[in-house]
Amino acid sequence: MTSTTTQIISPTWIAPVIPDGALLLDHSLVIEGSRITALLPQTEALARFPDAPNLKLEGHLVTPGFVNSHGHAAMTLLRGIADDREMMDWLTNWIWPIEGELVSEQFVYDGTRLAAMEMIMGGTTCAADTYFFPEAASRALTQMNFRAQVGMPVLQFANAWARNEEDHIHKGLAFRDSIKNSSLVTTAFAPHSPYNVSDSGFNKIQLYSEQLDLAVHLHLHETATEATDSLRNIGVRPIERMNKLGILSPSLQAVHMTQLRDDEIELLAVYGVQVAHCPESNMKLASGFCPVEKLRARNINVAIGTDGAASNNDLDMIQEVRSASLLSKATTGDATSLDAQTCLEMMTINGARFLGLEDQIGSLEPGKLADITAIDLSHPSFQPIYNPISQLVYTASARDVSNVWIGGKRVMDNRQLPEVDAESILAATRQWQKKILAVSNKQP
Ligand SMILES: [Zn+2]
Numbered sequence: 001m002t003s004t005t006t007q008i009i010s011p012t013w014i015a016p017v018i019p020d021g022a023l024l025l026d027h028s029l030v031i032e033g034s035r036i037t038a039l040l041p042q043t044e045a046l047a048r049f050p051d052a053p054n055l056k057l058e059g060h061l062v063t064p065g066f067v068n069s070h071g072h073a074a075m076t077l078l079r080g081i082a083d084d085r086e087m088m089d090w091l092t093n094w095i096w097p098i099e100g101e102l103v104s105e106q107f108v109y110d111g112t113r114l115a116a117m118e119m120i121m122g123g124t125t126c127a128a129d130t131y132f133f134p135e136a137a138s139r140a141l142t143q144m145n146f147r148a149q150v151g152m153p154v155l156q157f158a159n160a161w162a163r164n165e166e167d168h169i170h171k172g173l174a175f176r177d178s179i180k181n182s183s184l185v186t187t188a189f190a191p192h193s194p195y196n197v198s199d200s201g202f203n204k205i206q207l208y209s210e211q212l213d214l215a216v217h218l219h220l221h222e223t224a225t226e227a228t229d230s231l232r233n234i235g236v237r238p239i240e241r242m243n244k245l246g247i248l249s250p251s252l253q254a255v256h257m258t259q260l261r262d263d264e265i266e267l268l269a270v271y272g273v274q275v276a277h278c279p280e281s282n283m284k285l286a287s288g289f290c291p292v293e294k295l296r297a298r299n300i301n302v303a304i305g306t307d308g309a310a311s312n313n314d315l316d317m318i319q320e321v322r323s324a325s326l327l328s329k330a331t332t333g334d335a336t337s338l339d340a341q342t343c344l345e346m347m348t349i350n351g352a353r354f355l356g357l358e359d360q361i362g363s364l365e366p367g368k369l370a371d372i373t374a375i376d377l378s379h380p381s382f383q384p385i386y387n388p389i390s391q392l393v394y395t396a397s398a399r400d401v402s403n404v405w406i407g408g409k410r411v412m413d414n415r416q417l418p419e420v421d422a423e424s425i426l427a428a429t430r431q432w433q434k435k436i437l438a439v440s441n442k443q444p
Pocket of ligand 1: 219
């Protein structure tokens, strides 16, 4: 019997990610409500579910929705405002002063809506977000039916959202209570970085994260300066400090990790730390390279993140993973490094694992949530097609994504977002552009 909520998607190719390396030709995905219930040959699916709507996608590849493992959604409003600057100059002389004057609940809500629109249109269905006013980000993402881990930010300095570390933690825990029944939003502690959170702040985070089973999402070893300053000031590099504070564990989502000695990689492996690799942000800010192959060789989970649009400057996960692959090949001298299938895993199941959601998303398997991305490979620039996963990783971009489902709901239909008022998002963006430009003109 067919339920009224059953729908069928029948593309030319399905790359389910699990089982490893599988590529199904002329198969259908069967979705009931929010979940995938079957993957069948198309003829069998149509025979078993004759009344269900069947979306035929000739020349399309269907994959799990992409998982962006690190970003700051509201910072899309700062895209391109201070390019071509050294990281600490960029952060301390541009980003922080502009944020200091303008960040508000409305800024975060509007910027997050712009980011969610861009991510959905690029095939991303889930993201780890960390910024001020997490309740505003969560509201924007939920309204757009977008899945996310919205972090509880912790910083030493006062800002529009919180006064000090204690206040951040207090407000973060209240935010956690407010989303505990959400089917889309989860949370984690998001201490900004070792240089912005005190030992006592980390002690409290460690205590609460253990008690409440919360992950810790942290920029760590992003730049050489971060590591050398720490060594000079307190006698140890940040990873060693995190080790002493009990922060290293499978719950640690370590972001960037461009500066790693072999003994530090060993520590990460022993504690089961997970890593978010953000190659374009690292290259743009000249921060260094995350040694992805060395981490993978020690079975450390590596996911892919775009970071905020202010240091990228886009949220395109396809181009991000291509950059990861090319960067790895270039820095290791090994052309076999991060092949197309590995890239697809990094942007899907590895991201799901990174967020503790691997039982729910990250692959197209019966029982999992129907978070699905379709990429149109019919354009001449994709022809001929010997391997559609190679075409996805090495040829496509966000603009080739045609349809997207989150929890079985079609959030993009042939490049249109049926339930999003795109014009109001763009109008709000234009207003912020004027305000941000006025503030940035005051910078040196
Ligand atoms: Zn970041």
